[in-house]
Amino acid sequence: MKIHKYDTVIVGAGGAGMRAAIEATKRSRTAVLTKLYPTRSHTGAAQGGMAAALANVEEDNWEWHTFDTVKGGDYLVDQDAAEILAKEAIDAVLDLEKMGLPFNRTPQGTIDQRRFGGHSRNHGEAPVRRSCYAADRTGHMILQTLYQNCVKEGVEFFNEFYVLDQLITEVDGVRQSAGVVAYELATGEIHVFQAKSVIYASGGTGKFFKVTSNAHTLTGDGQAACYRRGLPLEDMEFFQFHPTGIWRMGILLTEGARGEGGILRNKDGERFMEKYAPVMKDLASRDVVSRSIYTEIREGRGCGPEGDHVFLDLTHLPPEQLDAKLPDITEFARTYLGIEPYTDPIPIQPTAHYAMGGIPTNVEGEVLADNTTVVPGLYAAGEVACVSVHGANRLGTNSLLDINVFGKRAGIAAADYAADAEWVDLPEDPAALVEEQIERLRNSTGGERVAELRRELQETMDANVMVFRTEQTIKTAVEKITELRERYRNVSVQDKGKRFNTDLLEAVELGNLLDLAEVMAVSALARKESRGGHYREDFPNRDDVNFMRHTMAYREVGADGTETVRLDYKPVVQTRYQPMERKY
């Protein structure tokens, strides 16, 4: 075991982690621990753009953006945070441009902007061009630009280091962050990083679904590390299903395709979104569009022999426009489906895409131990966190924005805190939990296989807690997850080595997914209403009287060692917008 000491430790090197690292490295001695090489993170898979009311191509202002964000989140958004997001969006985009990001340009040479789902002029009047973009690889360009600037600033990376535990020490009755424990993939060695500040920026948890746009590595490691140490997870029942994943594969096809004029059609060729969202049509919010697609499929208007998908039609758009604005997704259609999007529509289905919930933070990125108490020295930003700017449903282009605005804020806040804070003592035997976990998995001779349990988890999640949910389906999922957690105790791995043991790490990741799937299902069962990404067929309406509140889930361990999820609730911050019926 090795011990390292840094002022600031950042967990994750995607957009939020690297944006934080650029700020933190200027202000404090900083280490970035990342389970992948920095440019491998899933920020790079984001396509369509980053929202900011620059008003470069038509009238716009950040107040409209705030409203769209609050409405898009079905009023579960904390409005003070949404206001910061929309206001600071403008500088966040300009910062990236100055760092070198090659945005597409207008004829005047300014940053070009395009339409995106849920973004509107004057509180819902009509779609507005607010998304700043670089072809359909905006996330790729953000990730590359941030890494380039990390190289410029001399950010210190520990590549292929998996953080497996959050260290907490109680000082005068206050739980404080003391550091993290990481597993070095290349050698199997355990490292303890003592730090005054820790920032989680480790991304989402989409791999508990089968059809998902998420990378194999998005297994909720940061959420699980905090949750197991008694910290809450907020709004985990809210998961976004992106309307246009490649049929059966789940690979993302950007909403920018519809922003450029693409149309969703059922088997009769009908533009069905006109029925569900007369104003915004194909550019309604993602939860609305995904439900509409499944409604078409359920009512027998799906395409293909099994009627299990619909079409994204780009054939009426000029090939030059597809080449210039959507080159990557058209290539995905050619590579993976053998379809030419110039002439043929693309089969799509909703794909599990984004966790609205996560580690609760305030607007400075400080992690909350309950509804109000901050954990000194602990921060989170990006998809791992829940500020909450996305509420019950995130708007497209607001996640690339979120990582830049709150990544920067967390980086500054954590480094400033580290500048004044005293060192917190490490707990006794800090690596004990991780060493025990690794050795148990490595030495287990149990008969359960990681891949089989993960397949069963993904299948039950897709079948029971996806776009449509009922008490019955969620209960089925909870029972199945309980069974899988029990069987997980008998999981064993074939690779017993120390060097690059990815077999072992997949077992660790499965443990994280199982914990988080349980939190999600239990949170969803208790929310007897429909709001944003959480749709209950048995409670199809939003219930502001009983459920205009955030879910806070805690892990409880009973005297006999049994683990349960305890739910509590936190009020939503409402400032200027009163909840209204949500129409697009």
Add this chain to the structure above:
Amino acid sequence: MATPVLDKAEAEAQPASPYITVTFRIRRFDPEVSAEAVWEDFRIEIDPKERVLDGLHKIKWDVDGTLTFRRSCAHGICGSDAMRINGKNRLACKTLIKDINPDKPITIEAIKGLTVLKDLIVDMEPFFQAYRDVMPFLVTTGNEPTRERLQSAEDRERFDDTTKCILCAACTSSCPVFWNDGQYFGPAAIVNAHRFIFDSRDEAGEQRLEILNDKDGVWRCRTTFNCTDACPRGIEVTKAIQEVKRALITRRF
């Protein structure tokens, strides 16, 4: 919503099963087990429309958990899974079985020119060091404008191709010059220098050209086009290298 899943019996009852049997012939190396690398064959059932990466997962998940490779996004954007497939550098997640003649064994080995650490995993550090050495970031002088810097659509288009790079190393590790001399910067580093040299906003083009004027710089390129063939993003790598050479001669960029 459920995605329809056939149970096994039902799938077998259907006459037109999409699955075929394919042999994956994989170069295995684990210094904890043996100092020698060996070829190992795995026979798997796979739909030809699936990716080579899906085949590797079938082996790792259901047959041999010790098989080790990097991967993440699984659709050609993260750059983790460059490997040598039937002798050519490709991304395992962008290569469909049907496109590489499944009738014969499919050979899979680590990319060349970088030290193999285990199975398909190589030491990427020299690759990233060459990248870092070309100043891969925007350099400007003077006061920053309040708003964005202006750039015409034409000037933006000038370096569009080289912004697509995902640092997968497929190009660099396909280059015979790099195989013979690991000191050569390699195509990927030059591509990333090109991306800034030809960006109208940047002011460090001269410095980057001097770096690449070095004995291990662009002049080592022998224009074999392996890099262009290997690039999974379709970047015209050799052309970019030629443009850097020309800029060195004319000092115009």
